[in-house]
Amino acid sequence: MATRLFLVVLAVCALSLPTSASDCTEKKFKSGTVCVCDLTKCDEIPNIDLSSGQAATFTTANSGARLHRDIVYATNSDPLTSLHLTIDSSKTYQTIQGFGSTFSDASGANLRSLPDKLADTVIRQYFSESGLNLQFGRVPIASNDFSSRVYTYNDVADDYSMTHFSLQREDYQWKIPYMQMAQKYNHNLKFFGVPWSAPGWLKTTNSTSGYGSLLGSSQGTYHKAYVTYLLKFFEEYQKNGIEFWAMSTQNEPTSGGDKKTKAQSMLFTAETQRDFIKLDLGPALRTSSAAKAVKVLIMDDNRGNLPKWADTVLKDSETASYVAGIGLHSYQDSESDKHLQQTHDNHPKYFIFGTEASEGYKSKDSVDYGSWDRAEDYVEDILDDLNNWVAGWTERNLILDAQGGPSWVSDFADAPIIAFPALAQFYKQPMFYAIAHFSHFIKPGAVRIDHSLNLPNLDIQKSAFLNPDGSKVVIILNKNVLAPYSVSVKDSQRSSDHYQVHMGPRSIVTLYIQN
Template sequence: DNPHIILVLLETSATTVWSVCVTRLIAMISSPLVIFEQDKQYYTTHVKTVVDESILLTLDSRTTYQKMLGFGGAFTDAVGIVLQSLPKSLQNTIIEGYYGPNGLQYTIGRVPIASTDFSTHEYSYADTPGDFSLSNFSLTIEDWEYKIPYIIQAQKLSQNSTKFFASPWSAPAWMKTNGHMKGGGRLRGKEGGEYYQTWASYFVRFFEEYHKNGVDFWGVTVQNEPTSGLNPEYGWQTMYFSASMERDFIKDLLGPALKSSPYTKDIHLMINDDQRYTLPEWADTVLDDPEAAKYIAGVAVHWYEDEEVPAVVLTTTHDRHPDYFILATEACNGFMPWQGEPILGDWERAETYVDDIIEDVANWVVGWVDWNICLDMQGGPNWVRNFVDAPIIVNAEKQEYYKQPMCYALGHFSKFVRPDSHRILSKFDSTSHSGVKQIAFTTPDDRRVVVLINTNSVS
């Protein structure tokens, strides 16, 4: 049996060094969550508890680390399709539950540039072969129906405080060496040539068109998981960049193109957007070139290899490049074939989220962005059947949705660790507290926030 206990402690005094005796909870989940009573000092689940031993946790707000950006999720085509399978009132409830003042209070949103595997088909915004001038560039029905309305709603609910960033999966098929958006390949022609020039212009056109539809962006990544483009049999949209290719594309074309538009001149450009194993070398290659680095704000990283690659690579990346933030930009459960896609009510999946967030943030990550904010009962729709789990699962047949433990786990961070909070020094009195992990912050209103998780089991 796994307790999966997550606890938030709030302390409001101005004391710089604070010690608290935290009872180790060896507990069983006994009833639904009591969620988001923020005025209370202790914020946790309904549990049965027994005292095993005491843990002394000391916080020292005199020692501060990174400033936090926030938490959020992605607005894919699948999200919009699933939302529209519900009555409007439930659609509103889901978006309010994520971005509203009484919900998780997300402050980040990720938006794909054109199609992904979580679309119903491949499409780009410039599917006319040879259209180097992008004269036929156009957003699609997916943008107008499945993305933009919900993005605007989230922005309004957050009082325009949400930071949206975009990510491309692939250039149009005619621009790639393999002739398809799906599968490995790179941009055609020589680096810096007309295909690369058109691809840089494509970014700017995307942001200009979204601006016309009421959406402006805080950031953009150069390419989603660029190393997957090495695999010619890759199962969905992708495109290859090496670190040196990304560096040269940024400094010669993409950086200047973004600076040339009034809608993107201040955009936060992020490199990598791939797994931990690419770091710190990817960051070294790009950021050690001052002509590329001047256009870049941060390093994006995904979670899919986190169990294999230690988090110290994040700290190494920060130590070598302290002027650039590190943002975790994609995560989901159920992504391996044997993991079972959505598993309703699974607390272990909530635990993996909390564990990863604590580990990332302890190694200089400034925020953590989930993948799809909601999916259907199968974990889609997904045109290549790459079904996964999500914090909210929608049952269109019954016209209802289910908040997963992952949803509540994310709220323990997003609801309390507000933007511009700072991680602070926090440590237990000994190293013997196996299975109990914590991370601590000071908030802009001078609160101390501690998020703890007990992963111990009891029979």
């Protein structure tokens, strides 16, 4: 039985016949447009409802469109453009695991500030198949910079057996309830835990916040106590019905060596992380009833540390036996792509996973309402990662307040959704729709496929994927602020038919083609 072929193209604006329009309630700001959601209305991604031979585009643009749906048709006539994009599913690359966001304390606090119905709407917008269809949830282990206070699960010094370990109100009020709510919309949701710091009494500085490293040495009292602390976290969450897919060894381990660091942090070098996994964490996970299936992600830092970090950790075969993947942050994406390519070449059995990305963290305006620049940054970031062997991508927060917090250390940032509890509303930023153009259409288990543009064009960025059901996804970004482009999209594995796609200035589109 022949496989039904679907073609999804994320491009810009298509030559098409309009069949539906976005139901976004627009609110305009200096930087652009947001979509306002309240207790009575929130825009949804239009359904894909096509008969044989039809196709649909979903357009998001700086001019205001938000996943606007149109009908388009294939043609075998001569292309009306000199730009030809060819996709080839016979050449495949990495498997895409999916996209995610973070159940930070700040996200939970903002969800709790909204009416229950509206908080449920936020979670549905992120995790349902009709929304972003996120597949991963990152969970801070205790507090981080997006908490309202510094806390750990055991501040009783010298309690090496962790007798006094206990989850905090943040877990019970701001994390677990919304993790469970997300599971209602995605039964296959995968959680990964990330520690920012051990309790201060286990660190060289005697402080949870700021720089410092774990006291002692591998297999020593302090290391064993910290491993017990981590295992207790998984045990307590399991009691609340939460199982974990993976854990990072440490969030941004290089920050723990910077004396200017104010937020919770802890230093690991590649060498100390290697030994910690080999001698302490790895063996303990294997014998844990609650965490024996938890995968280990190394590094969890910026790409400039690669491939050296991965080389150092994974060249030790015993350490490597405990490791599943390499965590990656997005804050050095201006660094050469060779960091990722070399890492994959050296360690092809280990997936690279984007564990944190955010916008506004270095800006005077942490929250920039309607910013297309930030949406475009996300598209570029995701495209760059996916084109260079990265298997997933994760946002730093689900939802923040108007200041970009709360954050006890004033490390404010932007988010795809901003809460306005006094109005019983939230705003969906252009960043939300930028993520949707990937996460809603690229399914877990998809593979990146070969793609090529016949002429070089610095305004256009692209990628292509084959979904498990045979659908295909091609992402194209036009960065030009004034110039439109037209692109002829052709599948080398199909007939001579192509789709003529018109790309408007600064926009993104999903073209979904059903044969």
